[in-house]
Amino acid sequence: MLDADDKALLRSLQDDPALTAPELAALTHLTAAQVTRRVERLSEAGILMGQTALINWAALGYTVQVSLRITLDKTIARAFDDFLIAARLVPEVLEIQTFLGRVDVRLSLVAKDLAHYQTVYRNQVLNLPHIADIEALMTVSTVKSDRRLPL
Numbered sequence: 001m002l003d004a005d006d007k008a009l010l011r012s013l014q015d016d017p018a019l020t021a022p023e024l025a026a027l028t029h030l031t032a033a034q035v036t037r038r039v040e041r042l043s044e045a046g047i048l049m050g051q052t053a054l055i056n057w058a059a060l061g062y063t064v065q066v067s068l069r070i071t072l073d074k075t076i077a078r079a080f081d082d083f084l085i086a087a088r089l090v091p092e093v094l095e096i097q098t099f100l101g102r103v104d105v106r107l108s109l110v111a112k113d114l115a116h117y118q119t120v121y122r123n124q125v126l127n128l129p130h131i132a133d134i135e136a137l138m139t140v141s142t143v144k145s146d147r148r149l150p151l
Helices: 004-015 021-028 032-044 079-087 114-123
Strands: 064-072 093-098 105-111 131-138
Touching (some): 004 021, 021 032, 079 093
Antiparallel strands (some): 064 131, 093 105
16 A cells, blocks of 8 residues: 555654655655655545654653553443543543453553642542542653654
């Protein structure tokens, strides 16, 4: 489905999503018009989903990262739906993942410090609906964090 030029474009965009069409053209040996058409086609196909800004949360004072593994009370019909709707409203929650297995949901959240985390945990997380069990894993270090696909 992807040819070598498409892969080259995607590799370049993964390295620097802010590259302009002329800059991408120079890197991929295509014309700016070809780059524009290919980027549009990749976007329309749902392969290229947009550009994002990577924010260093620690530089903004959010030095605590926690992963919460949550098991929901599945005897309640709308447990998943109710929980996910409410969890999306917690500003410190950066990512929500659902799973098959013992753990139903993982929340990834940030806090400015342990006191802030404790406040978020007590006042917001513990008030989320239908929690049967919760396990907190505090991040000590991030060894690898890369969303780039090896193209």
